[in-house]
Amino acid sequence: TFAQFGSGTFTPGVRTHLSRFMLVDPLALAAEAGHLAGLGVTDALDRLTVDRDALLTTPFHRAAGRAREIARGTGRHGSCGMGIGETARYALSHDDAPRAGDCLSPTRLRHRLTALRDRLTGELGPLDVPDVGSCAEAFLAFARRVRVVDGTYLHDLLHDGDVVFEGAQGVLLDEWHGFHPYTTWSTTTFANAQALLDEAGLPPATRLGVLRTYMTRHGPGPFVTEDPALTADLPDRHNGFGRWQGAFRVGHLDTVALRYALEVAGGADALAVTHLDTAASRTDLRICRSYDIGGEILDRLPTGPPGDLDRQRRLTQRLLTARPLYGEAPADWITTIEEELRVPVALGSYGPTTADKQLITGTDVEPRPRASHESRLLP
Template sequence: MGHVIVVDLGFGDAGKGTVVDHLCSKGPVAAVVRFNGGAQAAHNVVLNDGRHHTFAQFGSGTFTPGVRTHLSRFMLVDPLALAAEAGHLRALGVADALDRLTADRDALLTTPYHRAANRARESARGGARHGSCGMGIGETVSYALAHADAPRVGDCQSPIRLRRRLSALRDWYLGTFPSGEDVPDVDACAEAFAAFAERVEIVGAGHLRRLLGAGNVVFEGAQGVLLDEWHGFHPYTTWSTTTFANAETLLAEAGAADGSAARLGVLRAYATRHGPGPFVTEDPALTADLPDPHNAAGRWQGAFRVGHLDAVALRYALDVTGGVDGLAVTHLDVAGARPDLRVCLDYEIGGERVGRLETGPPDLGRQAALTRRLSAARPVYAPLGRAEETIEDVLQTPVVLRSYGPTAAHKRAGHLRTPIDVSLR
């Protein structure tokens, strides 16, 4: 099959999990490599027998026997959440998930102190909340940017260094958020993290090269391009690079040739967004009519919102990523049952018709200005028609995987051509 990088082109929740599960079940795939985000990910996989798991840190190919998960140095590893996830997988009959897991020693650790800080900071914003999963992702990154001694996975193998770094982190939290929620003491946290190090194989930079040599690898992204830390609509973004960049950096570091992995962009046949922020094609009637069984409103994340397919936003995602080799379109069963669905071809902004949004190098000021501009945008619609054909037409990109339901049995695959001719059959 060859190596494949899976990235969500929207605001997340497009179906990366079910796509990765399909790729791994059809295989052969040696491993899934997670290359951004952390325990806030919610990649839903439903098996043909009805079993369901929301993958957060384990790769979404874990239901396929033998497929390994590698948490790369770009992941934010939460050992406590990982243990809970492993427990749920064990209850579903996957007893060896931890045995098939490796974690890069340089990956940052997400702790209860990061999580508590995240919730305190978001609560303080009141009505101006940015939207958050409340899992400490942004705080993990921001703390590491300001503190060279931020705890990392490798520290779990060094009890003295781990306690020192956790103590500094806990002191920072208590000093910054004196009225925040209670947090565990350092000894309890260190004990749990040491148990993680005893149970999970912690590896160095050369591990990925060995994985790539062992067989096909699927790189599984989290969240979506429109939430990217540099290219998303600031400040309603994540502290994570959600494009193909991290995966391609890992491939280059492992000695893989440029273009050795196919780029697969995932989108729904209609648009969704979880939480606040610009959403030009939002339609309250669709939100009411199309509830998602795996995406409910959350205390920290906010409401799950639904709208019509947005070709302008998707063109922007393709532009900032440099394009894809093929598209995977999910929820085509919904599109087929809803003749009222539409596609936004352009925006009207200040009397001007706009079909493409401006892009550029990382610049949060420009992204904030774009966010303000989108608040004035009005969608210019056309009928959606046959969704997969419309998507190929408006995005000028082939649809190579069609999903008509939640399981691998609902997938219909075409052929994804790259410089090395990767087949998704």
């Protein structure tokens, strides 16, 4: 399961570029590179470039984020525990937030790491973190091993061949459109990819929305179609209970939530549907086509422009009281999903390997040149 390297890394020659929108954790990236090397991919770091303006996630961010989550007690938001939200939060308040380019200047890097540590410990008290010197040395070693580049590199890269932009998390966790406060601190729609393409003077990407035949959520927050029986019966190889994220939850396919995700993401040209093998082997999976919220029947959730977290908080409260209204499981999942979401299904996954992926014939989606972007529609 990839985290910071592109999921094409198993294919020789495929490069990964971490744009300025990426939050880069050099220590976690080194561990991921080591794991890839153990699988035979020994040149992953050689094929990696990092924008100098990308924010750095550090052990200080990680410790501070965990401390804030602990302080919330029973009101936890859910967190991956890796310091991602804390990295974004700190950068909004401080112009000297550590960035990848700082790793090219030992003096500046140590100064910024020291300021980061002092501010966070001054706010939160003592944190279980390494000393600044050892953290700085690890980050400097990172910069010696990978190419740290400026924005012109991506401009050239986008004109050099086919590109896949990979979504970070599900659209329903988006910082502005997700169900606040159970969200991430980053934009998970197509917006960042489109911004990079616009800057390069390129046309829009082909937009690919990715969803399962059932719903999942890791951690707290609204989950209208959650079914404890499915949670117990459909374990996920790469997800489970985590100290910071909490429980991995499973429920039935929710077309109300999916329509909302598509709308706030600006639509999709095609869908990729995974776990079709799971749907084919079970008779207990259902589809939710509408909600009952206090006697009001809804098949679509209200949307609005980004920035209004009070609106999103009110939506969250309504969803916590919503009751799913189900239809029967479809005989043909692909056709039903296409009809419900009004987007063609172009790819189907019937298992975990590349051999289990199939192009769906009969779709009239023509890929746009140069670039595509996938966005996970589920949290």
